[in-house]
Amino acid sequence: QSALTQPASVSGSPGRSITISCTGTSSDVGGYDYLSWYQQHPGRAPKLIIYDVSKRPSGVSNRFSGSKSGNTASLTISGLQAEDEADYYCSSYVSSLTDVVFGGGTKLTVL
Amino acid sequence: QITLKESGPTLVKPTQTISLICTFSGFSLKTEGRSVGWIRQPPGKALEWLALIFWDDDKRYSPSLRSRVTITKDTSGDQVVLTMTNMDPVDTATYYCAHSRGGTYAPFDFWGQGILVTVSS
Numbered sequence: 001q002s003a004l005t006q007p008a009s010v011s012g013s014p015g016r017s018i019t020i021s022c023t024g025t026s027s028d029v030g031g032y033d034y035l036s037w038y039q040q041h042p043g044r045a046p047k048l049i050i051y052d053v054s055k056r057p058s059g060v061s062n063r064f065s066g067s068k069s070g071n072t073a074s075l076t077i078s079g080l081q082a083e084d085e086a087d088y089y090c091s092s093y094v095s096s097l098t099d100v101v102f103g104g105g106t107k108l109t110v111l
Numbered sequence: 112q113i114t115l116k117e118s119g120p121t122l123v124k125p126t127q128t129i130s131l132i133c134t135f136s137g138f139s140l141k142t143e144g145r146s147v148g149w150i151r152q153p154p155g156k157a158l159e160w161l162a163l164i165f166w167d168d169d170k171r172y173s174p175s176l177r178s179r180v181t182i183t184k185d186t187s188g189d190q191v192v193l194t195m196t197n198m199d200p201v202d203t204a205t206y207y208c209a210h211s212r213g214g215t216y217a218p219f220d221f222w223g224q225g226i227l228v229t230v231s232s
Contacts, residue, residue, distance in 0.1 A: 003157060034216035034217075034218075036218040038158075038219075045207055045222040045223065045224055046158065046207070046222055047222070048218050048219060051217075051218040057220060089157065089158050091158075091160075091218070093215060093216040098173065098174055099160070099215040100148070100163070100171075100215060102150075102157060102158040104157045105158070
């Protein structure tokens with residue numbers, strides 16, 4: 001099972017919004033609403049910020065939102081803050097023996 | 112609250128077998144619906160899912176590592192062990208264990224701090 005496709009990097013200015021895409025196939029992203037997003041700061045463990053495409057765990061800022069269209073999911077961060085600078089990974093359930101697949105990760109730079 | 116912590120050897124030689132332990136608190140793997148997974152991350156690279164074990168001892172493995180990886184849980188319900196055989200330098204990575212509730216579709220909502228395992232002669 002190939003990893004989900006994410007852009008290697010995105011950037012944005014403080015206060016603006018950015019969107020990170022995560023593209024898969026009908027066997028993973030397009031086939032199920034079990035799509036999660038994780039934020040990872042350097043040297044730290046990943047943190048769950050979005051699950052089931054668009055749900056936020058308790059304590060996660062509402063500046064983070066998720067959506068999906070066809071085989072592509074998106075993470076939008078609004079009102080960018082310096083602390084949002086991190087790597088972001090998408091993850092999806094897969095309808096095969098693979099079960100779970102991650103994206104290649106996207107490095108967000110806040111200018 | 113839920114916490115997890117990985118432990119085990121941090122330096123292994125090629126061809127050796129490694130066992131990593133995930134010790135957790137705040138939940139029990141004897142409780143229906145709970146699971147613990149292992150995910151690794153080579154330096155500077157992406158996350159890779161390795162294995163998952165459920166409260167009922169159901170187990171799932173990454174197809175690419177299925178022949179080399181075994182996941183087990185102890186009878187106390189507060190430890191999970193990942194065993195990986197025939198270690199190679201490409202297996203050098205930070206290994207994380209993480210908690211999930213639900214099926215394989217469920218997200219990993221709590222993560223350990225990770226343990227860096229280096230494979231080198």
